[in-house]
Every structure is written in C-alpha cells, then in structure tokens.
Amino acid sequence: MGVCSRYLPVLPSLEELVKVLKHCADSKWLPFGKAMHAQFVIRNKISRSSHVTHLNSLIRLYAECGQLGLARNVFDAMPLKNVVSWNALMAGYLHSGDHLEILVMFKNMVSVQNARPNEYVFTTALAACSHGGRVQEGMQCHGLLLKLGLEFHEYVKSALVHMYSRCSHVELALQVLDAVPGRYDNDIFCYNSILNAFVGSGRAEEAVEVLRRMVDESVAWDHVTYVGVMGLCAQIRDLQLGLGVHARLLRGGLMLNEFVGSMLIDMYGKCGEVLSAKKVFDGLQKRNVVMWTALMTAYLQNGYFEESLNLFPCMDRDGTPPNQYTSAVLLNACASIAALRHGDILHARVEKLGFKDHVIVRNALINMYSKSGSIDSSYNAFSDMIHRDIITWNAMICGYSHHGLGEQALQVFQDMVSAGECPNYVTFIGVLSACAHLGFVKEGFYYLNQVMKSFKIEPGLEHYTCMVALLSRVGMLDEAENFMKTTQVKWDVVAWRTLLNACHVHRNYGLGRRIAESVLQMDPRDVGTYTLLSNMYAKAKRWDGVVTIRKLMRERNIKKEPGVSWLEIRNDIHVFVSEGSNHPESVQIYMKVQELLALIKPLGYVPNVASVLHDVEDEQKEGYLSYHSEKLALAYGLMKIPSPAPIRIIKNLRMCDDCHTAVKLKLDLGKRWCQGETGSSFRFL
Known part of the structure; x- marks a missing residue:
C-alpha cells in the first residue's frame, strides 16, 4: 500500500475539496467530481465519519448534475445530517420536478428527525406546494414557519405569496404581502405572482386594482410584469391601457425578449390592431417560433385567414421551424376558409414533424376537416386519438351538428359521458343543435x-x-314565439331572425311581419331581416310590400349580399356570382348549365318558379333560376374535375329549394359526389 500510494496524485485537503466540489456542481462537471469522490474514498479521506460539510458538497454535486440516486445514497449513509444536508437534496428534487418527494422529506425532517428547518428549506417546501397545487400542505408550512418566527425572511415571503397565488388563494397572497414588510426589489416578484394569478383566473377587475397599486407604490417593472400586464390588456381588450403600457416599456428602455414581444403582438391582435401587431413583429431583431405564432394568431383572430397562412412560407424562409401551436393556428386558419387542400398539406407536414399526437393539433385537425366539409376525415382524426380533452369532444359533437348529422352528434355525446368527461357550456350548444x-x-x-x-x-x-330553431324547424311557430316571450333572457337579432326565417319557410306571413318589425327596431341595418321580409311579401304576391322594403333599403343604403359560390381546382379558386359573366369560360359554363337542365327535366325536374321573388312572367323566372351561382359552379366542376373525384362547392348563402333539387338530379346523372358549405352543410351521394 505504501508503494502504491507513492504514485497517487497529490490531492487537495478536505477544505479545498469542498471548493472543488462546489466548482464541479456549479459547472455541472460530473466526471471530475466523481473522480475526486473516488480518489478520496480510496485515500480514506471521505468515509461515514467524514465531516458533514464535505458530504453536503457531494450531495449538492450529484443533485445539481441530476444524479439524485447517488445524492440520495450519500444522504442516507450520513450518520449525522444538518439543515444544509436536507435542503441540498430537497433542492435537487425540486429541479427534477419530484415535488411529492420534497414534501415527504420535509415531513420526515420535522416529525421524525426533529430537525429545525431554516428559511431555505421552507422556500423549497413551499415551491413544491406551489407546483403541486397543494395548498393544505402549504398552509401547514405557513403555520410552522410562523411558529418558528421565519415569516420575515424575504425568500419565505416571496415563496408564500407565490404558493398562494399559484394555488388560487390570491387573497391570502395579498394578506402575506401586506402583513410582511419587504425590500423594494423583492416586492416586484410578489406583485408579479399576484397579478398573473388574477389574470390567469380571469379576474380582470382585481388585476387592474393590483396594477393600480403597483403604479401608486412606484414598483419597478421587469419583463415578467410586462408579460402579465399585456395579458391583462389582451383579456379585457383595453387598447388604451395597452398603448400606455407599450409607451412605458419604450421609455424604460427594456429590451423586448421573446415573451414580452409575443405578448405585445397578442395584445394588439386581441384589441383588433393587426397593423400594430405587425409593426411590433417587424421591429423585433430576433424572431422565434413564439413570435411567428403570435402574429399568425393575431391575423386569425381578426379574420385575416389568408394572411395568417401566408406567414407560414415566410417563417420557413426565415429558418424557424414550427411547433405544435403554430400547426394548430394554421389548421384553424384553413378551417375558417374551408381550405381543405391546404389543410391536407398541413396535415402531412404535421405528421412529418411528429406533432400528430399533440391534443391541440388533433383538435385543430378535427375542426379543419369538419369546417372544410370532410366530416369523415374529421371523425378519423377523432377516433385515432389516445388522449382527448373537452375541446376534442366538443369539436366532434359540434362538427356533426354543423353537418346536420344529429344522431352521430348525440352518440358522441353519450360516448363522452361514458368516458367520464364532464360536458361544458359549449357541449350543449352542439347537443341542442x-x-x-x-x-x-x-x-x-x-x-x-x-x-x-x-x-x-x-x-x-x-x-x-337552439330551442327556438328546434321549435321553428318542426313548424311550432306559436310555441317558439311563446318560448321567446316567457324565457328570461335578452334575445338578440340572431334568435329572432331564426324564428323569422321559419315564418318564411312555413308561410306564416302575419307572424313574420310582426317579428320583422321587432327585429328592425333592434337593428335597423340587419340586411337579413329586410331580405326575409321582402321574400315573404313576394311569396304572398304582395308586390307593393316588396317595393316598400326595397325602397327603404335604398334610403338606408342597405345592400343585399349577392349569392356567391366558389370551388378550388388545381390550387386555383374559381368564383361564381348568380347570373354573372366574369369567368373567362362563362359561355361554355352557360352552355353546360343548359345541357344539364335538358338532361334532368325527363327525370322529373320542374323549375320552382314560386321561389323567384320577382313580379315577372314564369318564363323569365325560369331564366333567373337557371344561373344561380351554385348551378354555375357545379357545371364548371363537372367540366373540369374528372370522375370520380368529389366536387366541393363553397357558398356564402343557403341553397334555394330549386337548386337543391336540380343539383341532386344532375349529380345522379353521373353518380357523382358533391359537398357544399354554407352556414350548414349539405351533401349528395
């Protein structure tokens, strides 16, 4: 042994060892730290009888390097432990996310070992309570630290405020903040915790009060503060407050990091200021996926769906890879314009990037396929999911309802309840629909x-x-009106127009006129009501009433939205307007329409001239019917889309009865499949 020891390197003393191990822990230099540990074991300089300080250094080394098993071995082998030993290992568990083990250790430390925790141990234990939402354990810690007189330590105060804020007991957090005096620089951490808790729980008024208090007390703001305040401005859609906060940010000279920058973009987006959001984005020196996604979301929320999609290739050229949230935003943008082809391409990209199993992406796929008319693909995305949340179930239920597939929607609802998922407000909109x-x-x-x-x-x-729509659909118009009169709710124009439309369908013109007058008192510029009222007069052959309504619309500068249909062929969008001739192949399209009409008349098609709301001869009415936008779109689709590929037509208005009959017969001729999208969906097989 004596001979071998001559060749061992000269090692530092135990005091120097503590410094070396601290350096290894700080730099996470595990191999060298383990080598030092081994050498000292060989030299018998470290053993079970070694000083606790040296062993604490080893615990910290292994804990900082993520080797909690080794740290625990050293800890368990210690004959004597001090408060630093406990805190070193507990801090390691905190970094690894094992919050329950921290609380187990804390209980063992206090109850079994009768050790006295210090402010650092309490800070670690309270942090574990915060992350685990364990407010009861946090309250017990609070009681003990009060007993030990440790509540005035800055770290403890911050940890208490943060714990109560994270556990949704913000009032208790405020009590701690008020009861315990603190340093100026520490209070900002406490205020941030409280502010973010109020914003996160949707308690905007309380959040505004906290913000006002911070301003009154001249508390300096940091990046976290600005993120929270921007979130508040976005939540309450307060542009003026947001502008003031942005100005304060600029005056303070604080650099825009990814969180503050993205929240600024989000705030402007939610306040409807898309150009300001874009200006903030353009002014950022460094852009990451969070900022790109924030701008895409701002466009999406304000109805700029194509602009949102157009950002994706720009993001690609910038070299920024998308994440699951980017993918979800883009898929929802496709859903908003029923861009099935683009949605399919994005779906393939999502699969390639490995995001397909993220719930948020799957939910967006369900929504995209449903709103783009492919309900079967929507269900495929739904059925392949391993984990589902309430949004998943709602998307599928509402998707089926949107497509008029009520039985399937109700079956999914039953499956949802059987799976133990609790329905919410949105769920029952889909169910009642x-x-x-x-x-x-x-x-x-x-x-x-x-x-x-x-x-x-x-x-x-x-x-x-939905109940008004239900009663109206089955012709129970008086019951629907009585339901609206007796139900204690503030009805909007949409509800009254639902009943008005039913009056038009069921030819109850007396009730319809009365409802229309009420609706126009609520919203004198509701074009849908003018149109329905004019149509009812026309069906009753009250042409004087039609003239009166149209004159009133002209006087009030109210224009009826023209019927428009469009379809996508080889990445080109073709738009058709009723009786329009702007398409470059209009002559051929009109000839195709006439050809198809000639073919379906022997099958029983008779033009429904009663649906033409003009005081003209039947022959002229038949001409009006022939060139509705959906007939033009279908004719072009049959000309250009080879069989058996489906023809997908998007409409801005509901299809009239004549077109419904004619389109079905035309498709029956060639055994073609067509799908259309308006406010509701229709399809023919």
Missing part, C-alpha cells in the same frame, strides 16, 4: 331542463336560440 336538426322536441327540452341541470350548467342565449 343536433336535436334541432333531428326535430327532437321532447329530447331537446330534456337536455335543456334536466341534463344541463344535472351537470350544473346554466343555460345561456345560445342554448335558448
């Missing part, structure tokens, strides 16, 4: 009055509007 499509009056009222009550969900305007 499904009942409306099916004409299930009894079932609809059962869901409204019984099932929603059992889930403690208070019905709102959207649910009641």
Whole structure:
C-alpha cells in the first residue's frame, strides 16, 4: 500500500475539496467530481465519519448534475445530517420536478428527525406546494414557519405569496404581502405572482386594482410584469391601457425578449390592431417560433385567414421551424376558409414533424376537416386519438351538428359521458343543435331542463336560440314565439331572425311581419331581416310590400349580399356570382348549365318558379333560376374535375329549394359526389 500510494496524485485537503466540489456542481462537471469522490474514498479521506460539510458538497454535486440516486445514497449513509444536508437534496428534487418527494422529506425532517428547518428549506417546501397545487400542505408550512418566527425572511415571503397565488388563494397572497414588510426589489416578484394569478383566473377587475397599486407604490417593472400586464390588456381588450403600457416599456428602455414581444403582438391582435401587431413583429431583431405564432394568431383572430397562412412560407424562409401551436393556428386558419387542400398539406407536414399526437393539433385537425366539409376525415382524426380533452369532444359533437348529422352528434355525446368527461357550456350548444336538426322536441327540452341541470350548467342565449330553431324547424311557430316571450333572457337579432326565417319557410306571413318589425327596431341595418321580409311579401304576391322594403333599403343604403359560390381546382379558386359573366369560360359554363337542365327535366325536374321573388312572367323566372351561382359552379366542376373525384362547392348563402333539387338530379346523372358549405352543410351521394 505504501508503494502504491507513492504514485497517487497529490490531492487537495478536505477544505479545498469542498471548493472543488462546489466548482464541479456549479459547472455541472460530473466526471471530475466523481473522480475526486473516488480518489478520496480510496485515500480514506471521505468515509461515514467524514465531516458533514464535505458530504453536503457531494450531495449538492450529484443533485445539481441530476444524479439524485447517488445524492440520495450519500444522504442516507450520513450518520449525522444538518439543515444544509436536507435542503441540498430537497433542492435537487425540486429541479427534477419530484415535488411529492420534497414534501415527504420535509415531513420526515420535522416529525421524525426533529430537525429545525431554516428559511431555505421552507422556500423549497413551499415551491413544491406551489407546483403541486397543494395548498393544505402549504398552509401547514405557513403555520410552522410562523411558529418558528421565519415569516420575515424575504425568500419565505416571496415563496408564500407565490404558493398562494399559484394555488388560487390570491387573497391570502395579498394578506402575506401586506402583513410582511419587504425590500423594494423583492416586492416586484410578489406583485408579479399576484397579478398573473388574477389574470390567469380571469379576474380582470382585481388585476387592474393590483396594477393600480403597483403604479401608486412606484414598483419597478421587469419583463415578467410586462408579460402579465399585456395579458391583462389582451383579456379585457383595453387598447388604451395597452398603448400606455407599450409607451412605458419604450421609455424604460427594456429590451423586448421573446415573451414580452409575443405578448405585445397578442395584445394588439386581441384589441383588433393587426397593423400594430405587425409593426411590433417587424421591429423585433430576433424572431422565434413564439413570435411567428403570435402574429399568425393575431391575423386569425381578426379574420385575416389568408394572411395568417401566408406567414407560414415566410417563417420557413426565415429558418424557424414550427411547433405544435403554430400547426394548430394554421389548421384553424384553413378551417375558417374551408381550405381543405391546404389543410391536407398541413396535415402531412404535421405528421412529418411528429406533432400528430399533440391534443391541440388533433383538435385543430378535427375542426379543419369538419369546417372544410370532410366530416369523415374529421371523425378519423377523432377516433385515432389516445388522449382527448373537452375541446376534442366538443369539436366532434359540434362538427356533426354543423353537418346536420344529429344522431352521430348525440352518440358522441353519450360516448363522452361514458368516458367520464364532464360536458361544458359549449357541449350543449352542439347537443341542442343536433336535436334541432333531428326535430327532437321532447329530447331537446330534456337536455335543456334536466341534463344541463344535472351537470350544473346554466343555460345561456345560445342554448335558448337552439330551442327556438328546434321549435321553428318542426313548424311550432306559436310555441317558439311563446318560448321567446316567457324565457328570461335578452334575445338578440340572431334568435329572432331564426324564428323569422321559419315564418318564411312555413308561410306564416302575419307572424313574420310582426317579428320583422321587432327585429328592425333592434337593428335597423340587419340586411337579413329586410331580405326575409321582402321574400315573404313576394311569396304572398304582395308586390307593393316588396317595393316598400326595397325602397327603404335604398334610403338606408342597405345592400343585399349577392349569392356567391366558389370551388378550388388545381390550387386555383374559381368564383361564381348568380347570373354573372366574369369567368373567362362563362359561355361554355352557360352552355353546360343548359345541357344539364335538358338532361334532368325527363327525370322529373320542374323549375320552382314560386321561389323567384320577382313580379315577372314564369318564363323569365325560369331564366333567373337557371344561373344561380351554385348551378354555375357545379357545371364548371363537372367540366373540369374528372370522375370520380368529389366536387366541393363553397357558398356564402343557403341553397334555394330549386337548386337543391336540380343539383341532386344532375349529380345522379353521373353518380357523382358533391359537398357544399354554407352556414350548414349539405351533401349528395
């Protein structure tokens, strides 16, 4: 042994060892630290009888380097432990996210070992309570530290405020802030915790009060403060407050990091200032995926769907790879314009990038396929999911309802309840809409009055509007009107127009005129009401009434939206307007329409001239019917899209009865499949 020891390197003393191990821990230089540990074991300089300080250094080394098993071995082998030993290992568990083990150790330290925790141990334990949402354990820690007189330590105060804020007990956090005096620089951490808790829980008024208090006390803001305040401005859509905060940020000279920059973009987007959001984005020196996604979201939220999609190739050229949130935003943009082809391409990209199993992406896929008319693909995305959240179920239920597939929607709802998922407000909009499509009056009222009550969900305007639609669909117009009169809710124009449209369909013109007058008092510029009222007069052959309504529309500068249909062929969008001739192949399209009409007349097609709301001869009415936008779009689709590929037509208005009959017969000729999208969906097989 003596001979071998001559060749061992000269090692530092135990005091120097502590410094070396500290350096290894700070730099996470694990191999050298382990080598030093081994050499000292060989030299018998470290053993179970070694000084606790040296062993604490080893615990910290292994904990900082993520080797918690080795750290625990050293800790468990120590014959004597001090408070630093406990905190070193607990801090390691905190960094690794094992919050429960911290609380187990804390309980063992206090109850079994009778050790006295210091302010650092309490800070670690309270942090574990914060992350785990364990407010009861946090309160017990609070009680003990009060007993030990440690509540005045700055770290403890901050940890208490943060714990109560994270655990949704913000009032207690405020009590701690007020009860314990603190340093100027520490209070900003506490205020940030409280502010973000109020914003995160949607308690905007309380958040504004905290902000006002921070200003009154001249508390200096940091990046976290600006993120929280921008989130508040976005939540309450307060542009003036947002502008003031932005100005303060510029005056303070604080650099825009990714979080502040993205929140600025988000704030302007939610306040409807897309150009300002773009200006902030353009002024950023460094852009990452968070900022790109924030701008895409701003465009999406304000109806600039194509602009949102056009950012994606720019992002690619910038060398910024998308993440799952970017993918979800882009898919939702596709959904908003029913861009199925683009959605398919994005779906393939999502698969390639490995985002397909993210719930947020799957939800966006369900939404995109549903709103783009491919409900089967929507269900495929739904059925392949391993994990589903409430948004997943709602997207599928509402998707089926949107397509008029009420039975499937109700079945998904039953599956949802069976899976243990608790429905929410949105769920029952889809359920009641499904009942409306099916004409299930009894079932609809059962869901409204019984099932929603059992889930403690208070019905709102959207649910009641679905019931009006349900009663209207089955022709129970008087009952629908009585329901609206007796239900204690502030009805909007949409609900009244739902009943008005039913009056038009069921030819109850007296009730329709009365409702139309009420709607126009609520919204004198509601073009849909003028149109329906004019149509009712026309169907009743009250041409004087039609003239009066149209004159009133001219005087008020109210213009009826023209019927438009469009379809996508080889990445080109072709737009058709009723009786329009702007398409370069209009002559051929009109000839194709006439050819198709000639073919379907032997099949029983008779032009529904009663649906033409003009005081002209039947022959002229038939001419009006021939060139509705959907007929033109279908004719062009049959000309250009080879069989058996489906023809997908998008419309801005609901299809008239004549077009519905004619299109179905035309498709029957060639056994073609067509799908259309308006406010609701239709399809023919």
